[in-house]
Amino acid sequence: MVIPTVPLPSTAAAAATTVAPVLPNSCARMIPGNELDTALGARLSSTVDVVLGQAQADIGRTGRITCRYGTPVGGAFPVEISLTSYASAGEADDRVGATVAAAERQGLGSRQVTVGEAQGLYVPYPSGGTVVAAAGIYTVAVTLGPGSVPDAGPARAASTAAMVLAKAGR
Numbered sequence: 468m469v470i471p472t473v474p475l476p477s478t479a480a481a482a483a484t485t486v487a488p489v490l491p492n493s494c495a496r497m498i499p500g501n502e503l504d505t506a507l508g509a510r511l512s513s514t515v516d517v518v519l520g521q522a523q524a525d526i527g528r529t530g531r532i533t534c535r536y537g538t539p540v541g542g543a544f545p546v547e548i549s550l551t552s553y554a555s556a557g558e559a560d561d562r563v564g565a566t567v568a569a570a571e572r573q574g575l576g577s578r579q580v581t582v583g584e585a586q587g588l589y590v591p592y593p594s595g596g597t598v599v600a601a602a603g604i605y606t607v608a609v610t611l612g613p614g615s616v617p618d619a620g621p622a623r624a625a626s627t628a629a630m631v632l633a634k635a636g637r
Contacts, residue, residue, distance in 0.1 A: 490530045490531070490532050490550060490552055490635075491532055491550070491634070491635075492519070492532070493517065494512075494515050494517050494532075494534035494536075494548075496634075497532060497534060497548065497550055497631055497634065498534075498548065498627070498630055498631050498634060500512030500513070500515075502630060503536065503546075503548075503627065506623060506626055506627045506630060507546065507611075507615075507616045507623055507627065508616055508623065509615070509616045511536040511537040511545055511546050511615070511616075512536055514536065514537055514538055515534060515535070515536055516534070516535040516536075516544065517532065517533070517534050517535075518531075518532070518533040518535075519531070519532055519533075520532070520533065520549075520551070526553075526558065526561075526562060527553045527554040527555060527558030527559075527561075528551060528552070528553055528554075528558075528562075529552045529553060529554055529604075530551070530552050531549060531550070531551040531552070532549070532550050533547060533548070533549040534547070534548050534549075535547045535548075536548075537612075537615065540612070543594055543595070543612055544612070545595075545611070545612040545615030545616075546609075546610070546611055546612065546615055546616070547595075547608075547609070547610040548607070548608070548609050548610075548627065548628075548631060549606075549607065549608045550605060550606075550607050550631055550632075550635055551605065551606045551607075551608075552604055552605055553604050553605075553606070554604070555604060556601070556603050556604055558604075559601040559602075559603070559604050559605060559606045560601045562601070562606050563587075563588065563599050563600065563601045563606055566590070566599050566608070567588050567590060567599065570590040570592070575590055575591055575592060576590075576591070577589060577590045580598055580621060580622075580624075580625040581625060581629075582598065582600035582602075582607070582625050582628045582629045582632065583602070583628075583629030583630075583632055583633060584602070584629075585600045585601065585602040585629075585632065586600065587599055587600030587607075587625060587628060588600070589621045589624070589625070592610070594610075594612065594613075595610045595611050595612035595613060595615070596610070596611055596620050596621055596624060597609065597610040597611075597624070598621065598624040598625045598627075598628045599628075600625075600628055600632065602632045602635075605632060605635050607628045607631045607632050607635075608628075609624040609625075609627045609628045609631070610624070611623065611624050
């Protein structure tokens, strides 16, 4: 008599799947207006423009949300905040490095700033100083146009960037 055999289920672990991070779908979810105004020391959140960026595989970007605040002056918003997600932490770090390298090629330089638990860089662009930082798979960029906020622009940009990363879960 032949006894049929049934293969046992595999004990090998299933291949890990990568789930794209969920970015906020609105500026209010990225950073509520009252928190932004407090962080900046100025009321700018009443006028908001949002741009949702698409994935960009060649740089590992899985998504982006950019929020621009205040009344545009000469085509530029006084405050712009971008939160971007990447497929890996290495790709996020690479993008910060590429941003700073491009600024340095323009002769702008940069200096380190603390962004919550992360280290970031402040780049003094003529159109507005920008703090960029990476934490895990996220990058954040906060640009403050000239005269858009009271004193201590780099410190305010860094603390705002830290708030955005904290809300993203980093």
